[in-house]
Amino acid sequence: MDVRVGDKLLMKKQHPCGSKEMLVLRTGMDFRLRCTGCGREFMV
Known part of the structure; x- marks a missing residue:
């Protein structure tokens, strides 16, 4: 799966x-995501 900064992902x-x-903010060994509902940022 090719995920790039700026992509919007629909999670299970x-x-x-x-x-x-x-919303994908950073990629690499892990991903930094921002919830589009509340704006909370977290690493996956």
Whole structure:
């Protein structure tokens, strides 16, 4: 799967705020994502 910065991902599990859509902020060994519902950033 080719994931690039700026892509929007639809996740299987939803974030606690209820949104399933995440924005990719950084790629590499891990991913930094931002929830499009609440704006929370986290690493996966």
